[in-house]
Amino acid sequence: MEILGIVLSIPVAFVASAVYCFLVSRFVLRREVLRRALWLASAALMILFGIEVTLLITIGALRSQAIVGPAFYAAHLAIFFLGPPALANLLILPRRRGATQWYWTVPLCTLFAFVLVLLQVGVSEALYGVE
16 A cells, blocks of 8 residues: 555656646746745755755664654654755746746656655654554
């Protein structure tokens, strides 16, 4: 049953990414303060994602949670839910001309969401066991 949820996450992520990317390209690009704030928050979240992946590769989920504490899993869940929108913001919102169009960003966000689903399954199983 778990594999069905993983497979169904792909079309759900595609639709959610398409809606989010379209809305960002239509409403956020025109508001400079909001554009900058979202871009900076997204950059910070992607840096946290890099730190998390580095921790998971080097010392694993159990030792990462032992070192960081309960905030590790909370941060992991925040990255899981906010990761694809953060990637979309980083691709759509740069100030320079020729920034990625929203429809090119959707497949990348979908792929990133799938990677995050697989990472979530691995971390949850490492921390709480297989159910």
